[in-house]
Every structure is written in C-alpha cells, then in structure tokens.
Amino acid sequence: MADRRMFAKTIIDSDAFLDMPVSTQVLYFHLSMRADDEGFINSPKKIQRMIGCSDDDMKLLIAKSFVILFETGIIVIKHWKIHNYIRKDRINETIYKEERSSLFEKSNGAYTLKNPDENGIAAPCQPIDNHMSVTCQPNGSIGKVRLGKDSIGKVRLDILPGAETSAAEPETEQVIVIALPLLDKTEHPITESQIKGWCELYPAVDVMQEIRKMRGWLEANPKRGKTKAGILRFITGWLAKEQDKGGRYRNGKPESNQPQYGDPDYYKCDPGDSL
DSSP states (O other), X not given: OOSOOOOOHHHXXXXXXXXXXXXXXHHHHHHHHTOOTTSEESOHHHHHHHHTOXXXXXXXXXXXXXXXXXXXXXXXXXXXXXXXXXXXXXXXXXXXXHHHHTEEEOTTSOEEEOXXXXXXOOOSOOOTTSOOOOOXXXXXXXXXEEOOHHHHSSEEEEEOTTOOTTXXXXXXXXXXXXXXXXXXXXXEEEEHHXXXXXXXXXXXXXXXXHHHHHHHHHHHOGGGOOOTTTHHHHHHHHHHHHHHHTGGGTTSSOOTTSOOTTOTTTTOOOGGGOO
C-alpha cells in the first residue's frame, strides 16, 4: 500500500463535503490515507476511535455516500478513483474481492453498488458487531440512518445505497431562529436545537443574545467574515470565551431581566433576526 494519497478538489471543495462538521471531514481524510490501492478499509472503527471521532461522523459519511459500507464491516471510499490514479502495473489489488465484485465504476471513476440480484449480492448494511445504525433492505429499497443530537440535531437522513453525494438530502425537523452572514454573502441558519445544545454546553451564557451579537459583529466586519466550514468553530469559540468570562454570572449574579434556560421565551428571536 502506498504512503501517499491525493485528494480531488472537485470532491473536497463541494458544498456536500464542506457542509459536514470538521470532525467528519477529518475522519474522511484519515480513512482515505489508510485505504488500500483500490480504496478499501477493513478497520474503519479502529481509525475512528484512534482519532477521536464519533459514531455520528461515520454515519454521516455513509449517509452522504462519501463512503460505502458493506455488511462485513469493510468500507470503500466512493470517489477513490477520482482522488487517486495508480498505474495498473503498480497497483496492489484489494484482497476484498467479494466486496469489489459488488461495485461497478461509473464513467467518472466513482464506485456505485450494483443492484441486488437473485443471488443476493449484498447492499451496504449494518455489520453485526458494531453500532452503525444502517439498515439493509434486500430489495434495494431505501435504508435509514439516524444521527445523534450531538452532531446535527434532529435530523433524519434517508439514503439510497449507491446514491450520489448530492442525493442524500436531510429531512429536517428543525426550526431556524436566526442566521449569520457568511463571507460568500450567503447566510448560515442557526436552529432551535443548536441553541438548546449550546445552552447545555455553556450554561453561564445567554446563548441567544450572544448569537445576536455575532450577527452584528459579522455585519459590521464583512471582510473578516467566516466560511461555511469555519462558522461553527467561530460560534463555539465565541461562546467558550464568554463562558470563561462568567457569562451572565460575571458579577456573581444572573441578570434578572434575561430569560433563563428552559423559559418559554428563551429561544425566541426578534423579527429582525429571522431569515
């Protein structure tokens, strides 16, 4: 197996990739670095644990079809041959022949699962000995992946095995309460579930008010705006600093005129904060 790997900008610069959490992107890079010459990895859970990524990061890569999972627990990088071209006289063919035989290459080099046939060629499904919540349907129907609230809140992803990266669109159950302007002139929506999660992580902070401050700062400093990939880091960094300062308890007392966590009005935004 080679020590060097390449990554195609057409994949890692796509919105589908950059919209994923940074931890999920990091997991993808580590998996790709450890894949064999045809893109197969036999120890994805080990790599995930080694770099400290969560099960949700792996589930999201599967749901977004950046990797394909087999019932044996082996995965393959879907766009491996877009990233890496290895000459036939130098390639070490994968030892996972059965999994390889269930794939075909599209004209652009991307792996796609063959349709299950009468011989029962398996679609990607849950390994028996791990905890990835991926269901396998023998007739090729849609499986479902549920992601924990720690990664992207109340989101259900319905995926079709072998679908394109853009095909797995989240079916959201979230309420957008405010949006932050980005460097590219678009806006990043902030959901109620994200606000609630940050309230739990930063209990001394009036999270909604700090998000309003962030919006004002970003509008006043357009040249110092954030990208889609960097906005969450900006938010959590801001909130962490406010938490360290003592937040609303900075003077040893809560601000009496501020709604507290759990109050009905805590997550409400002024009309000007809406999209």
